[in-house]
Amino acid sequence: AQSVTQLDSQVPVFEEAPVELRCNYSSSVSVYLFWYVQYPNQGLQLLLKYLSGSTLVKGINGFEAEFNKSQTSFHLRKPSVHISDTAEYFCAVSLPGGTSYGKLTFGQGTILTVHP
């Protein structure tokens, strides 16, 4: 079975500062890795994903994440945050192959709060 740990439940940061949201996973087999974001009163939406290939993936809204197989991590970064980035961020994994990608195992979420 797979599991995901997001190391920070809340991350406060000032506007225009860089931010890193940490995610570690556990799996005995290769997995797909995802970051989803949930803005208030909205559904989760995909920020970025790692399926294979280049370990640095870029997503929407200026976010990027790096897959580190040896450390089983998939940390999310943004060099300069905006007030509008305030949201809850979820790291997730799934198994590759067929339609298994839709069976996501989520971390507990990290609430990012950007202060002016």
Next chain:
Amino acid sequence: EPEVTQTPSHQVTQMGQEVILRCVPISNHLYFYWYRQILGQKVEFLVSFYNNEISEKSEIFDDQFSVERPDGSNFTLKIRSTKLEDSAMYFCASSDPSGNEKLFFGSGTQLSVL
């Protein structure tokens, strides 16, 4: 951008009652999912549905739960006899068959069982 729509946004029911949560997935999507999040806990996979049958289900998805696509647009989750511990936010999601491994989520239905 097309959206997954869930109704109602909040539903209150008495323990032991049946409840149906409704979702309208994106029109050209073929894969459908239900997830739930109990307050303070992780978002958990319940079930996936494709070609009018369940593809996968979790241990949570016992005989009290069922899913249905009654027509070409709706996707429903039924809980036959609700328990207090069924209180949670329920998210519907859908994805298309293009292989881009992206789920589109609705904004959820908050179910409160009293």
